Amino acid sequence: MKIPRASFSYLLPLFSLGLWIVLVAVPVTLIYLSLQQEAHGSNVVRMQFGEFTQVISRSHFLTFALKMGTLSKKAHLIEAVNLPAFAVDLLISRLSGHWPMGWTPSGFMPEQWNALSFPFYCLPFWWFVGTGFDAVFSHKRLRWPSMLVGTLLCGFCLFLLFGLRFAISVEEREGMTYPFWGFGFWVALFAIFPVAWFRQRKIFRLMRGANAAS
Numbered sequence: 001m002k003i004p005r006a007s008f009s010y011l012l013p014l015f016s017l018g019l020w021i022v023l024v025a026v027p028v029t030l031i032y033l034s035l036q037q038e039a040h041g042s043n044v045v046r047m048q049f050g051e052f053t054q055v056i057s058r059s060h061f062l063t064f065a066l067k068m069g070t071l072s073k074k075a076h077l078i079e080a081v082n083l084p085a086f087a088v089d090l091l092i093s094r095l096s097g098h099w100p101m102g103w104t105p106s107g108f109m110p111e112q113w114n115a116l117s118f119p120f121y122c123l124p125f126w127w128f129v130g131t132g133f134d135a136v137f138s139h140k141r142l143r144w145p146s147m148l149v150g151t152l153l154c155g156f157c158l159f160l161l162f163g164l165r166f167a168i169s170v171e172e173r174e175g176m177t178y179p180f181w182g183f184g185f186w187v188a189l190f191a192i193f194p195v196a197w198f199r200q201r202k203i204f205r206l207m208r209g210a211n212a213a214s
Contacts, residue, residue, distance in 0.1 A: 009130030020119040028069035035061045075115035080182030085121035132192035150193025157187045
């Protein structure tokens with residue numbers, strides 16, 4: 001009995017969420033539990049950072065854990081892996097009236113909030129890319145509008161990647177490693193759509209040739 005292959009349109013979103021759980025959810029949970037343990041029934045915990053002492057009330061344990069679990073490097077990695085989520089974030093900013101600034105909960109840095117929200121904002125894009133992988137590796141037919149949109153997104157990301165590379169100075173590019181990595185990563189993912197398009201056209205021509213020969 002042949003075991004059906006799992007669909008990439010489900011596997012890729014699960015991969016994204018799994019990465020978020022490992023990088024963010026687990027550390028946040030551990031920090032929160034550590035604060036609860038340190039409190040020993042008290043309503044506050046005093047954290048020593050060098051010469052500075054921070055007093056954290058029990059009502060802010062979760063907020064503190066969320067902030068500490070989404071430090072800069074980790075947040076930028078989440079942003080890069082889920083780069084298309086910026087489009088959803090832009091839409092939310094427009095609808096909430098915070099444009100041109102993105103909406104961020106009080107007390108959070110933008111990159112910290114992005115690390116918490118982007119994996120969920122990006123789920124439709126992971127699903128969409130998964131349909132492209134299904135078309136290539138699972139021999140599922142992909143309709144031409146999907147192939148067109150995916151190809152255009154690939155070209156758009158490639159355009160932005162080259163724009164960042166050549167349109168800004170070396171000084172401006174310092175500290176912008178994650179957008180380069182993110183755009184390159186999503187160019188590679190969206191490239192599955194022109195590959196699927198070429199493959200389906202090739203199969204169609206072969207089938208048409210076989211029908212003509214018969």
